Amino acid sequence: MSLHGAGPERTEQIAAAVEAFVRKVVIPYENDPRRDHHGAPLDELVMEMRDKARAAGVLTPHILPDGGHLTQQETAIVLQKSGLSPLGPLAVNTMAPDEGNMYLLGKVGSPELKQRFLTPMVEGRVRSAFFMTEPALEGGAGSDPSMMQTTCRLDGNHWVINGRKAFITGAEGARVGIVMAKAADGPAAGGACMFLVDLPDPAIRIDHVPNTIDSSMPGGHATVTIENLRVPADQMLGEAGEGFKYAQVRLSPARLSHCMRWHGSCQRAHEIAADYANRRMAFGKHLIDHEGVGFMLAENLIDLKQAELMIQWCASVLDSGSLGTVESSITKVAVSEALMRIADRCVQVMGGTGVTDTTIVEQVFREVRAFRIYDGPTEVHKWSLAKKIRRDWKAAQSA
Incomplete structure (x- = not known):
């Protein structure tokens, strides 16, 4: 794909190329039988599509050939087009958790870590996993990372990690892992740390991969046990004790990226439903001519446009340099x-x-339906926003 200039013209070129690729090449794969036990595409299928995306010049389109990253507003336009098929983000390498992991590594990783772990991810040759969430009924971290029970201890020039993780998307088959753990002792005690690890590793055992309502992500959402995982100290991502801050660097854009991709999928679903309503006859006329049906499709257009505007608003906040935690919560809900x-x-x-x-x-x-839970359930984000309202009120009263 040949890119000319920058800004809107460049973004339009990339988005148009991605849309054409998804519609012409990826959509025919939607009935491909190469799926796992719960319907997710196998890596064989993913890599075949990525080979075609690479040849078409649309692989990892949000990261430019010089290593630069599109702005969040530009990324929104491109990722929406990739989402026109549930397979689209996988094919062009804009899917979670890889997209969020690439973003975090690009922001926090050292040159050495980027070369070793980020480059093969950008090239679409490996998948990754983000090991943060823990089993809820064991009291572990979920929407509240401060509840983290997985620990790390410094032992010479290695960190030793122990704990349990749950709903780790793509763990099965991943080659790169970002593991989050709480420092058990030392100057960073109580703070979180992040580590980059090569996968698979015998110290990270996949206990169970449940069947879930969604089926778009290879490797499912595994529960894993981490037992005496030894990670060289130079594979820590960023600084010891700063993991919770880095999590926010990743999570706010990641929530928005989910909105972008699934907006594209809902746009496509609306196209399919509108086509059906314009073809299907019932009670002497096309379904679209029945107000009960036509009005639903009209409401879809309204919701699609409002969602698009919300995404662009939040993206502009992130582009301003803000972490955008409030704005991403509002937008995600x-x-x-x-x-x-x-x-x-x-x-x-x-x-x-x-x-x-x-x-x-x-x-x-x-x-x-799963998205309403992933990256923080609607109710958790509303609770967080309510707490902000309370804090702002108290601040105003004391001013």
Whole structure:
């Protein structure tokens, strides 16, 4: 892909190339049978699509040939186009958790760590996993990272890590891992640390990969046990004790990236539902001419545009240099709820066909339902926002 200039023209070129690739090359793969036990595409399929994306010049399109990263506003436009198929982000290498891990490594990683771990990820040759979340019923960290029970201790020139992790997306089959643990002693005691590790490692055991409502991510969402994992000290990401800060560097853009990708999928689901409504006859006229159906599709357009504007607003805040924790919470809630309404209406418009795998509409519904939980449930973000309202009120009273 030949890029000319910068700014809007460059972004439009990249986005157009990604959209053309997804529509012409990726969508035909949606019925490919190479899937695992819960329907996620196998790495063989992913790498085949990535080979084609590489040849088309659209692999990892949000990271430029010189190593620079598109702005978040530019990334939003490109990632929305990649999401036009559930397979699209995998094919062009904009999928979670890799996209978020690449962003974090680009921001925090040393030149040596970037060369060893980031480069093969940008090249689309390996998958990665982010080991933060822990089993809820064991009292571990979930939406509240401060509850982290996985520990790390310095032993000579190695850190030794022990703990349990849950819902680790893509752990099975990943080649790069970012492991988060709480320092058990030393100057950073109580603070979190992040480590880069080569996978697989015998000290990281996959205990279980459950079947989940979503099925777009290779490797599923594993529960793992980490037992005496020894990591060289120079594979720490950033500084000891700063892991919670680095988590925010990753999580705010990652929430937004989810919004971007699934906005694209809901746009496609809406296209499929609108096509169905314009073809299907019932009670003497096309479904689109029945107000009950036509109005649902009209509401989809409204929600799609509002979600797009929310995404661009939050992206502009992140581009300003802010961590954007408040804005990303607001956007994650508003967009995930809007996309859920869109996906639900698409199923409803298509009736019986909408709940079958004849089209991707039912998968988009499942994926977006999971998105309302992933990267922080709606209720956790609302609770966080309510606490901010309380803090702001108290500050105003004491002013």
